[in-house]
Amino acid sequence: MSERILVLGATSGIAEATCRVWARQGASLVLVGRSGEKLAAVAGDLKARGAKFVETLVCDLDETSRHPQLIADAVNALGGLDVAYLAHGIMGDQQQSEESFDAAAQVIYTNFLSPVSLCTLLSNYFVKQGRGVLAVISSVAGERGRKSNYVYGSSKAGLSAFLDGLRNRVDRLGVTVLTIKPGPVKTAMTMGMKGSEKFADVDKVAATIVAAIRAKKDVLYVPGIWAIIMFVIRHIPESIFKKLNL
């Protein structure tokens, strides 16, 4: 049987690459994003690559009041749900966030509050069903606040902690919660950034994510080296850390 997958933020670079892996495996997909035109381009590509079924739903995921209907529509289109994949998020502008609470609040709304709303609804759906996988993209940036992007980082830290707790609650009820913590990945979002030549290949990251979902893992650092890097960074004493330029 083909997997029935809901993808939130389907036009992001990592999400699109992940969907291509699923399409080749003949999965059924509902794609959610803000732009109908972009969703149509992604959907056409996935159909050509072998997806069994693709439907698109246009929604700004900041509108949390629309989430219950959105999930109902997706479940209805797919005739059930096996995997929900949350990939939406914004990088924000650290400098703007330092100057304006509104800018910081926007980052935290999109990266933390919106996923909390979706995860609450989806995990309750999966609990009722007695099974399901909730896979959520957080970030290694959530492991420790750094001056270069602590607003983005703290939104992801909040998300990671929320997912830890949610996993603790629903794991015994048959529901898998996977926290995905990518390091820097080569996508349109990071193109031209300093050192982007060395960033991880998005297709390899996508293949790793699909494998982790299938294996029902809890936490995935991708590429794996980031587990070691972040272990070290978490253990630098604050008296030293605060003086570092990170």
Add this chain to the structure above:
Amino acid sequence: MTGTPPFEPWGRYPKYNATVVPLQWQSDFPAIVSRNGGMHNGALAVGMGRSYGDVCLLKDGNLMVTTGMNRILEWNPETGILKAEAGMTLAQILDFCVPHGYFLPVTPGTKYVTLGGAIANDIHGKNHHVAGTFGCHVPEFELVRSDGTKLICSPTENPDWYAATIGGMGLTGVMTWAKLKMKPIVSRKIDYEGIQFHGVDEFLALTEASKNVEYTVSWIDCSSTGKNFARGVFMQGDHTRNPGELKPSPEPKLVFPIEAPSFMLNSASVAAFNTVFFHKQMKKRVTALQDYEPFFYPLDKVLKWNRMYGSSGLLQFQYAIPWEHAREGTIAILNEVAKSGLASFLAVLKAFGDVPSPGMLSFPQPGITLALDFPIKPGKSFPLFDRLASMTLEFGGKLYPAKDARMTAAQYQTSYPQWQQFLKYKDPLLSSSFWERVTREA
């Protein structure tokens, strides 16, 4: 493009600063043009940056990188027509199409180029004598101008724009998608044959005898003189007719790890390499059943092999000389190279056929083409390049913009007289360092 600014092309020369602007969606251009205040200093759409010289650079301008625009829009397994966004690479097309029993109609020696780049440079392959250029297999594409105009181009719809854009070096607008007519195959294997030869006349005789073989190309030793002058290996192949595996060849694993010190590539080491390569094939004639990967892309196996030439880089010199002077021109140029004592590792000789290119400014024309690469040593290799360029023009030939970084404006304008006709189709926002160099003065 490779690396962070300053940007460098595949040959790593020249290097220029530029701003990177990703084009990820078909609607991004020209929306980003107005968003960025008209993009001062101009713009150029680029793909993988695999052109050797400055045709994929724009000094201090905006490089719009199209590789995120790599979606399949339509696929018809009956007709073999693929409609895809222009940033899809030939590697990605092969990964998709080989399992369906289709192969690229024309492929260059690397699969790491984009569909848009292949059309913009109207590239050619080992089957030029039977299949013509890449553009011959592109029934339709969309061109978007910086003022927002969209043009569907085909041999019958906007045919003048079609002709200007194929081989138009990305200067007529941004290509958002293109259709490509793929070629059916029954196996990923190639029936290969390698034949040793001595001299240009033997090469020409083998070329004549292999008219009906789809793929032919020759490696030639251009460091030897005397009785070994212009010795080489004539390589030919056809897609095998015996049904077999239709899985893409596996991805290369090797990455050339470091920048080689330039002393590693001197005339002695190249002469040694050439001798080994010539005699690697022990017999006069060998046959083999080969995967398409080593047959078409032997160098892709060593990703970033351009590092072999160190940070100063390499430059290719590729000419096309019409049949009228092809034999004498080739002998004269090979003599000049051998005499210079400068080493070329990868000298490739091939006869172009007479299938006409659809492009106004396309490089291939009936005759002989020779590609040589040299490490860049400004005091030594540049004077040789300049001599070879003048000789090429004297023999009625022309150089390949995708591999050039040295041609003078006068040389370009003499050998590509259609350039003035082309000006009518050039987008006012788009330019390249190549274009600025060759149109600067008369």
